[in-house]
Amino acid sequence: MEINNEVTFKQDFKFFLDSSFYLRLKDFKLHEQKLSNDILILPSSRINYLNKSISLSDESFDTISNTSDMPNIVLGSIKNFNTIEQFKNLKKIEHLKEVAVDKKYDKFFFHIISFADLKKFSLVYWICVPILKVDGLSFRFEQENNSVVDIKFDDSLPFDIVDDSTLICNFLFCKIDTNSGKLELSTLLRNILIKKTLMSEVKKFTLYIISKQKKEFQTFIITPHFEKEKITFDDVTIKGWEKNIDSKLIPKFINFSSLLDPIKMNEQNVSLNLELMKWRINPDLDLEILKKQKILLLGAGTLGCYISRCLLAWGIYDITFVDDGVVSHSNPVRQPLFNFEDVGKYKAETASLNLKKIYPLCQSKFVKMKVPMIGHSDTIDEEVFLKLEKLIQESDVIFLLMDSREARWLPTLIGKSENKIVINTAIGYDNFLVMRHGDLSDENKNLGCYFCSDILAPVDSLKDRTLDQMCTVTRPGCAMMASSVAVEMLVNYLQTKNNSDDGLVENQIRGFLNDFSNIKNIVNSYKYCSACSNSIIEEYKINKWEFVKLALKDSKYVEDISGLAAVHLETEQLLLDMEALGI
Ligand SMILES: [Zn+2]
Structure with a gap:
């Protein structure tokens, strides 16, 4: 065979990009790449030699493990920009040349530039199979008789580069017509031949073409042929951007929103704003710890509604509402989980259902139940107590959001006994209080x-109340502010819990709307506290329901156990002594 046979090159693969590729790119951008726009390697896109196509799917991002698939896989790369402006302003020829010339991309079949709009589920992209060309440089070949050569071929690729002058190629990647003496190679091999000729000054290449069974090979000697003197890399032109359906050289645009399941899209984007916090503002933000929390909201009124909304926005989805009330006509305008048509329905159930309407994948639950109150003998019910105890045991965080002080006593006690995070939120006319109760991790801080x-001890405050005392008469903004502070306090605590140097030392925040001030306090535990003192907790742990029953009947019993009664006696005696001394 004559050495003057010219090698021809062909490139006519079509690309198919599906929504799984976009979702994987989006996931990678959001969680790993973030603000970086470094070139990302796509290790395994499927190539079909028969219909000349390459599929870009989520598999493109994986490293292939099934070796039998390997000859059908090609390497690629993608540069995904942070803004559409960066994408538009890219000097595309220069960029392509940089990639094509870079030795580390020698074996890469294609390169993509893109801008993924994560919020709108759209992708602007342009695929390129770089094709290098130099006027005046062609390649000639001759076929050598087969001889025994020990060839190790990397199965992972359709071709391999052994050294600067030795290439191995899968039969699928070229066309040999021995009758007419034609050798047609992929343009990718031409790129390598050009690069090696101009950069490494190789004068002769050996190309082994492996047969289908990988047992035989044909050997070709390929020599560069210069038609003019002094050809350098500056003479290399590059092209290869994919044309669109109208054969125009412009990028493609796909909006995947109509192709994706709305629930799936919702799930994908619901935490987008949280994930974006990690890009720049707060890279150490631990969203997983938030996601794991099981929340118990005792009270599904104004505070319960706002707190659940704020929790949802923080990516906390396991929320149980407890309330025995029904939605009244005055509720919907102040309580954001209720509408006019909900009037007359149970609050806990309606709040739970409506929270699911906001985010269908949230795990909101409800229990219709009145929390037993200290000093209220009408709330003595062992079954209800056991239900409350179980709910608290199964939760990580308990928010106390009820109307009265005495309703907060029993969950405070059980929460302390079970070492749960308890956050108490209360509102007045133009002020609010948010407080995190001390738990075991605060022991050295002695928080109360x-x-x-x-x-x-709390007594029955609900008797003889006029209408303005029965309803929470409060400035409408108060509950929103208190709820936000309560949730943010929880988030801060969870983020810094295991790091004693960080975080808020104070466990109570009081807010005042008359002068828009906030005060932070440290509330230390009180030795004789009616809800969290050691004597009360111990008595509760030993006698459980028997103790609770007596407390619900008469709060004086709790004062006796906690030592508050003795303190009163001492104080009275002190006053008498002072009187006797004429002070
Ligand atoms: Zn206490």
Whole structure:
């Protein structure tokens, strides 16, 4: 065979990009790549030699493990930009040349530039199979008689580069017509031949073409042929951008939103804003710890509604509402989970259902139940107590959002006994209080509870109340502010819980709307506290329902156990002594 046979090159593969490719790119951008726009390697896109196509799917991002698939896989790369402007302003020829010339991309079949709009589920992209060309440089070949050569072929690729002058090629990647003496190679091999000729000054290449069974090979000697003197890399032109359906050289645009399941899209994007916090503002933000929390909301009124919304926005989806009330006509305008048509329905159930309407994949639940209250003998019910105890045991965080102080006593006690995070939120006319009760991790800080500053056990405050005392008469913004502070306090605590140097030392925040001030306090635990003192917790742990029953009947019993009664006696005696001394 004559050495003057010219090698021809052909490139006519079509690309098919599906939605799984986009979702994988989006996931990678959001969680790993973030603000970087470094070139990302796509290790395994499927190539079909028969219909000349390459599929870009989620598999393109994986490293292939099934070796039998390997000859049908090609390497690629993608540069995904942060903004559409960066994509538009890219000097595309220069960029392509940089990639094509880079030795590390020698075996890469294609390159993509893209901008993925994560919010709108759209992708602007342009695929390129770089084709290098130099006027005045062609390649000639001659076929050598087969001889025994020990060839190790990397099965992972359709071709391999052994050294600067030795190439191995899968039979699928070229066409040999021995009758007419034609050798047609992929343009990718031409790129390599040009690069090696101009950069490494190779004068002769050996190309082994492996047969289908990988047992035989044909050997070709390929020599560069210069038609003019002094050809350098500056003479290389590059092209290869894919044309669109109208054969125009412009990028493609796909909006995947109509192709994807709306629930799936919702799931994908619901935490987008949270994930974006990690890009720049707060890279250490631990969203997983938030996601794991099981929340119990005791009270599904104004505070319960706002707190659940704020939790949802933080990516906390396991929320149980507890309430026995029904939605009244005055509720929907203040309580954001209720509408006019919900009037008369149970609050806990309606809040749970409506939260699911906001985010269908949230795990909201409800229990229709009235929390037993200290000093209220009408709430003595062992079954209800056991249900509350179980709910608290199964939760990680308990929010106390009820109307009265005495309703907060039993969950404070059980929460402390079970070492749960308890956050108490209460609102007045133009002020609010948010407080995290001390748990075991705060032991050295000696943090107290809502009742630690009381010198009396809570009593029945619900008797003889006029209408303005029965309803929470409060400035409408108060509940929103208190709810936000309560959830943000929880988030701060969870983020810094295991790092004693960080975080808020104070466990109570009081807010005032008359002068828009906030005050942070440390509430220490009180030795004789009616809800969290050691004597109360111990008594509760030993006698459980028997203790609770007596407390619900009469709060004085709790004062006796906690030592508050003795403190009162001491104080009275002190006053008498002072009187006797004429002070
Ligand atoms: Zn206490």
